[in-house]
Amino acid sequence: MADFRRMPEWEQAADRHTELIDPVITVRQLSRFEFTRKVQTRIDHALVFSTAKGSYDTFLPPMRPTRAESASKRYSAVYEVDMGIHPVQAEFSLPSDNDAFLFAVLVDLSWQVADPARFVAGGHRDVPRLLLGELEQAARPVTRRHSIAESAAAEQAVLAAVAGQGPLGAAAGLAVSWTVRLRRDQENIDHQLRLQAINHSATERMLTERRGMEIDEVLDQRARRQDELTVARALEYGRQQQELTLEQERWRHDQAMLHSEHQLELQRYEAEKIDFYQHHLQQGGVRAWALHLAQHPEDTALVMNSMREDQLRLIQAQTDLVSRLLGGDLAEDYELEGPKRLALDKVFEILNQRLPGVRHAATPPMPDQPPRMAPAAPAEPAPEAVTATPPAATPQEAPP
Incomplete structure (x- = not known):
């Protein structure tokens, strides 16, 4: 060079x-x-x-x-x-069908001098401006046919229009690769964002309400199922409680019947026991003491002593009664004949008696005694003669 x-x-x-x-x-x-x-x-x-x-x-x-x-x-x-490759990013506005709204155009370019002689002959000094001018010239008529809301359609139409007019910068000897993006202006974008936020909020609320209703239905079904289970459990519990109550009543009735039968058995036993003791006690003192010894054989000495004391008391009581009747002057002689005769018989019985309660054969009356005379009227000594017999019952009451 x-x-x-x-x-x-x-x-x-x-x-x-x-x-x-x-x-x-x-x-x-x-x-x-x-x-x-x-x-x-x-x-x-x-x-x-x-x-x-x-x-x-x-x-x-x-x-x-x-x-x-x-x-x-x-x-x-x-x-x-x-001859190098130079990237360019640019942004400009294109009108829509309404002058109040503008499309925002974003352009990415990569240009390179492909034919230096043609470029020099063209005399261009600002390559980005040259390329953007060609792009804007091809895109402006297209965007004029679209509204601001049709940014996607306008972008496709711009791409087709720019590609249809031939390569960008070819007349100036340039090799260009490019891409174009259209979007609405910022106010329209903010408006659409607000609308989108409102739609999103409304959709969210609607979905929340709808899902809430579904949740309420599920909860209601669950509550109904729980109520059914509770009612079924209560019915089953009531049935079991009723069966238990009936079983308890039946058991109480059986117990009451058994108790009644037991009471009747006790009453019969007591009655038999009373009859048994009454029979043996009516037989006399010796039989009563024998019954006591049969149940308590260890009380033999006590029974013998008691029988001996009872015999002595009986003899003494009878002796005192005879002495009072024979030696007293409580009544006339004819009134005392009957009691005196009874007293003499009692003395004779005492002399012949061995044990209290043992009966002996009746002794014939003495031959030298006169026959008994019936009293003219009921006399007072009769009760005395009757009262003389209770001491003989004393030994019978002693065993109990």
């Missing part, structure tokens, strides 16, 4: 990471014999040489013109063009 001795007419202080809007880095005027030495330039930059006839020769990297070519074609200027 030639050694450029003149200062460039145009030069950008750009490197590989600089954001460029004009890919032409330098522009230099050339004289006829300016190529004297070779100078190194960037490998990714293309050189576009202009001739005096207005044509352009492009030397893509790493190709460079020779001295003979430069001398034969008589180049008048050289353009150093960046």
